[in-house]
Amino acid sequence: MTIIVTGGAGFIGSNFIFYMLKEHPGYRLVCLDKLTYAGNLSTLESVLGRDDFRFVRADICDREAVERLFAEEKPDMVVNFAAESHVDRSIENPGIFLETNILGTSVLMDACRKYGVQRYHQVSTDEVYGDLPLDRPDLFFTEETPLHTSSPYSSSKAGADLLVLAYCRTYGLPVTISRCSNNYGPYHFPEKLIPLMIANALANKPLPVYGEGLNVRDWLYVEDHCRAIDLIIHKGRVGEVYNVGGHNEKQNIEIVKIICRELDRSEELIVHVEDRKGHDRRYAIDPAKIHRELGWLPETKFEDGIKKTVRWYLDNQKWWQEIISGEYQQYYEKMYGGI
Ligand code: NAD
Numbered sequence: 507m508t509i510i511v512t513g514g515a516g517f518i519g520s521n522f523i524f525y526m527l528k529e530h531p532g533y534r535l536v537c538l539d540k541l542t543y544a545g546n547l548s549t550l551e552s553v554l555g556r557d558d559f560r561f562v563r564a565d566i567c568d569r570e571a572v573e574r575l576f577a578e579e580k581p582d583m584v585v586n587f588a589a590e591s592h593v594d595r596s597i598e599n600p601g602i603f604l605e606t607n608i609l610g611t612s613v614l615m616d617a618c619r620k621y622g623v624q625r626y627h628q629v630s631t632d633e634v635y636g637d638l639p640l641d642r643p644d645l646f647f648t649e650e651t652p653l654h655t656s657s658p659y660s661s662s663k664a665g666a667d668l669l670v671l672a673y674c675r676t677y678g679l680p681v682t683i684s685r686c687s688n689n690y691g692p693y694h695f696p697e698k699l700i701p702l703m704i705a706n707a708l709a710n711k712p713l714p715v716y717g718e719g720l721n722v723r724d725w726l727y728v729e730d731h732c733r734a735i736d737l738i739i740h741k742g743r744v745g746e747v748y749n750v751g752g753h754n755e756k757q758n759i760e761i762v763k764i765i766c767r768e769l770d771r772s773e774e775l776i777v778h779v780e781d782r783k784g785h786d787r788r789y790a791i792d793p794a795k796i797h798r799e800l801g802w803l804p805e806t807k808f809e810d811g812i813k814k815t816v817r818w819y820l821d822n823q824k825w826w827q828e829i830i831s832g833e834y835q836q837y838y839e840k841m842y843g844g845i
């Protein structure tokens with residue numbers, strides 16, 4: 507079994523590669539990644555020399571490079587994690603989101619058709635459903651919830667999802683889609699809420715909370731997401747969408763306070779900054795379908811997962827210190843320069 511994993515030098519893709527190599531001895535994992543600001547080859551250091559792993563630097567929008575790799579590897583499956591993934595960056599510069607997230611997806615699926623790939627899996631997001639009101643805790647996203655996006659990022663992911671379903675219906679491409687809630691865990695890029703707050707708290711820098719911090723996200727430990735994708739690509743029904751989430755809703759401000767407690771830092775570091783434009787209020791997944799059909803349930807409780815994650819950032823300072831000193835520094839100054 508050969509699986510091409512696109513975006514495997516990023517947060518979830520790298521965790522997926524580690525998970526699959528551990529769970530499926532005998533599988534060959536081929537990572538295709540452009541190494542944008544969010545991709546980091548050092549993340550894959552521990553697997554780079556293995557016979558059952560190959561890394562190829564390429565852009566999923568580069569049809570020639572993609573086809574060359576498919577011709578060489580003749581993959582059985584493709585799991586697409588490659589994406590521009592940060593909402594705030596999509597507000598600043600939507601164009602690259604449309605290119606990578608929509609056009610890149612179509613290039614990959616064209617190659618899948620040409621080379622008769624048995625399964626194309628699209629890693630999507632709960633953000634395609636838009637948001638839920640804060641005062642309706644009874645409402646959850648199901649697979650039937652209409653797509654209703656708020657940001658250029660989520661719109662590009664929704665566009666890709668529609669294209670994936672269209673390739674299934676029109677060309678009979680065997681596809682599946684997973685729509686997961688917010689992940690956290692090792693190798694999470696420090697522009698996102700949890701790793702950013704850990705890095706800043708460790709440096710005793712201000713902790714920038716957008717608005718009042720009352721927005722709610724449904725947090726899932728990254729390994730639980732990887733296990734869900736593993737189940738879907740092997741046992742999921744072709745043409746189906748599966749929501750993935752752990753019923754673990756927290757306000758942003760709660761998350762930041764938990765991190766302060768874990769790192770023994772004062773909550774006085776918290777600074778309320780200008781709210782994100784179009785800021786989604788609440789995400790909350792109903793994971794009943796994946797539980798019923800594939801027996802998936804999250805295994806890591808948030809209290810344990812956040813401790814493991816904080817420990818990881820303490821033990822791996824070199825990994826994120828190098829990142830926050832590069833191009834990311836300019837982004838940070840632009841976003842948060844005033845505080
Ligand atoms: P990430 O930003 O950490 O990693 C993205 C990776 O894709 C990077 O390695 C980057 O170099 C690569 N990449 C970007 N553009 C590329 C291109 N044109 N060609 C090849 N490689 C390219 O993202 P992540 O958080 O790991 O998210 C992975 C996927 O999961 C995304 O599709 C995202 O929409 C989805 N998702 C993320 C979350 C979350 O909480 N992080 C939740 C649900 C779904």
Ligand code: TYD
Nearest residue numbers: 593688697698699700714715716721723758
């Ligand atoms: P983020 O990690 O960017 O994920 P997403 O927007 O895809 O859910 O943000 C999670 C939440 O944290 C979101 O409501 C925005 C908020 N947030 C802050 O309050 N401050 C920050 O510095 C960042 C990056 C996010």
